[in-house]
Amino acid sequence: MFKKILIANRGEIACRVAATARRLGIQTVAVYSDADHDAQHVQACDEAVHIGGSAPRDSYLQWERILAAAKQTGAQAVHPGYGFLSENEAFAQACADAGVVFIGPPPGAIQAMGLKAESKRLMEAAGVPLVPGYHGADQDPTLLKREAERIGYPVLIKASAGGGGKGMRAVYSAEEFDAALASCKREAINSFGDDAVLIERYVQKPRHIEIQVFGDTQGDCVYLFERDCSVQRRHQKVLEEAPAPGMTPERRAQMGEAAVAAAKAVGYVGAGTVEFIAEQDGRFYFMEMNTRLQVEHPVTEAITGQDLVEWQLRVASGEPLPLRQSELRMQGHAIEARICAENPDAGFLPATGSLDVARWPEHVAFQRGHVRIDAGVREGDAISPFYDSMIAKLIVWGEDRAQALSRLDAALRDTHIVGLQTNVAFLRRCAATASFAKADLDTGLIERERAALFDQPGLPLRISAAAVVAHTLAVEGAAQSTDPWSARDGWRLFGSATRRFDLETGGAHHEVLLSRHHRGGMTLTVEGEAMDFAVQSADIETHELFLGEGRIRVKTYAQCERVAVFTADGSAVLTEVDLIAHAGDGPAEGGRLTAPMPGKLVAFLAQAGDTVTKGQPLAVMEAMKMEHTISSPRDGKVAELLFAVGDQVGDGAELLKLEA
Template structure:
């Protein structure tokens, strides 16, 4: 076993590798960018080396600096994690030349599987089933268009050197092909330095099933069963589970043996994932092989009881695989939810900002357990525009799928993040849909369940308003002295006192009245309805609300987190952000000006699709931005004429920056 390894990555995977290495008695070295000086993965390792600026191209993609850091610190091996350089054959070869063990497959396997077109040819020769398509080297746009017409629409354009949904577009009709191809090529060259693409038939209602494989340097290779990763948005995974629902033992063995054949065809060593598109009738086709550990590997660990990072370290140090195929068993069911900083109702645009609050479920484990969190950030950390939007992975295990679903819902309910938008509420709704709960899975699930997933009302105003009032009363109680004349409880010798709260929720102003009787009882009036109200608070964050009386009384437990005037409220029914407005402090403030188009997130301006003087219609594409490695199209908010462009293509812009002005 190695004495010291360098982890050439950041975030939760670097933290995970560091934890496993520590358990095995292996020292670790972290590398970090200027933006990650205080990052969790830096603290998790024994040593840390600064390698460059915040942007990945200035730091985590600078493999020469990483190798220099490994040699300077005496590391014997390099673990690439996933993303960045994990599937870079040049980096793997450079490690070998420098006398460092690359904890991954040989560069020849990365090369063979890294280019999708080449891997398709190899898989065809190995007898692995393929989707009909074009995988040729000729990248003439006219030829690609003819091939798409030949295959028949819908087709899928995919970056040959890519993954993670980048450089990928589904094209439903011929008239959309040219624009989609241009966008794919731009994303591909920016993400992978290679704009080659392949064209495939777009399988209708497909499932995305992948097989975890592992090979050693003695020539052995096994599969550690399958994962279903069908729930996706923009070709990126949202929920993953193991085993795949409805998978028969015979089909599991057939897919597993096909995956092993694919791995052996390229002399594979280490952890890898063979991804398949599966028809609803069970037929499956090779899609690609990820020559690294996957983000969703914890669900495989949960059902097999194996530590795949430990397997990586042992295999890379020359040991044989810990278990043979017949010794591998699976037990129970596991589901992983990717918690991301993004706005699902806004087209999943990435969000940035500070994690003012990051509270995880009680009894959570950070390595093992029925509820597990893999996170590379914590409360007080920043989510920057430079890296992937994932905040954490929430993994649950149950004796069966029903128990796992119940644990997932409870864990998401108790995950409280404040300071920036996340997809936690969306994940909870997604897991509760009839399709997911009933295991009716395919990659179109999110689109099919739109009505249940997007633009949902959230926590009822009655509960969120009562929670804000409870928080204010608890805060005032904590501050008041024993002097009755300074108390702010509205006490009257006779009659009742009334206090108005001005609240804003969902963009709407609400007046809420709290009435106190001289005998101590309270009533809360929300949207014209007055109810008896009582509250029992344990500090400023935990409150038990009682609304109504008799058989109609409701008891609701809530959590509140205040940041200035904004109060985040969490309850079993959902969450809400409520602003308690100080009317006097905001007197005289006016509205914003019209005729502006602003950036919905920080990023780089890729192109303008209209010029000054152009007439544009509401919804027309006006600009393309790149943020967190993905392209985002910005549309006109109304009909008008473009008056002025305020940035140049290639400029970095901040969230809310005015990009162009429009006139009526």
């Protein structure tokens, strides 16, 4: 077994590898960029080496610097995590040439499976069923469009060298093809340094089922059952579960044996995932092989009780697989939810900012725990635009799927993140949809359930306003002196005292009145509705509201004037306005075309002098490794472009001048 390893990654996977290595008595070395100088993965390791600027191309993709750090610290092996260099055969070969063990498959296996088109040809030769498509080397756009017409629309354009939904577009007609191809190629070259694509028939109502495989240096290979990853947005996974609902033992064996055969065909070593597109009738087609550990590997660990990172370390050090196929068992059901910094109601636009509050549900660590949190961030950390938008992974396990679903809902309910937008409420709604609850799964589930998932009303104002009032009273009570003349309780000898709270939410202003009566008791008036009101506060964050006939438990977190409210039924963010402090504020300027997040400008879709209409795409930005199209806020004429293609722009920066 190794004495010291270097972890060539960041975030939760780096923290996870560090924890497993520590348990095995292995020392760890972290590498970090400028943006990650105080990141959790740096603190989790025994040593740390700075490798460059914040952008991945200046740090985590600089494999020469990573190998130099390994040599400098005496690390015997490099764990690549997932993403970045984990599927880069040149890096794997450079490790071998430097005498450092690459904790992953040999370079030849990465190369064979890393290029989707080449892997399709290999699988076709091996007799593995494939989706009809074009996997050729000729990348002439005219030929690609002709091949799409031969296959028949709808088709899927996919970056040949990548994964994770980047460089991928579904195209439903010939008219859409040229723009979709250009966008795919831009994303592919930016993410993988290779703009080659392949084209496949877009299977209708498909399920995405993948098989976890593991090979050792002795030539043995096993499969650790399957995961269903059908719930996706923009071709990126949202919820993953194991085992796949409705999977029969016979079909599981067929898919598992096909996956093992695929791995053995390329001499595979270590952890890998063979991904299949499955029809609703059970027929399945090889899609691709990810030659690394997957983000969703914890659900496999939960049902098998195995630590796949420990398997990686043992196999890379030359040990045989810990278990044979006949010894592997699965128990119960596990579901993983990816918690991301993004706004689902705005097309899953990535969000940046500070994790002012990051409170997780009570959980027990690792194997067979009911709830597990894999996070590479802490409360107070910043989510930057340089890396993926995922904040954490929440994994639940139950004796069966129904129990796992119940635990997932409870765990998401108790996940409180404040400071930036997240998808936590969306995940909870997604898991509660009729389709997911009944395991009616396919990759179109989110689109099919749009009415239940997007633009949902938040907490009723009377509840969120009552919570803000309770928070304010608790803060004042905690700071109150014992001097009765300084008390701020509104006491009157006769009559009542009324206090006004000015609250804003969703761009609307609301006046809330709190009346205290001389005989005791309070009344809260919200939007003209008067209700009996009482509150019991355990501290400034934890309150029990008695509102009319109802009783509600709430949590509140305040940052300056903003108060975030969490209840079992949802959450809200309100601003408690100090009218005097804002007396001089003027109205905001509207109708400007601004950057919705920090990122790189990759294209302008209009030029100075062009007349445009509201909703017309005008610019394309890249942030968090994804492209985002920005549309005109109104009809007008483009007067001036304020940036050049390739420029880095800040959040809220005006991109172009738009005249009426």
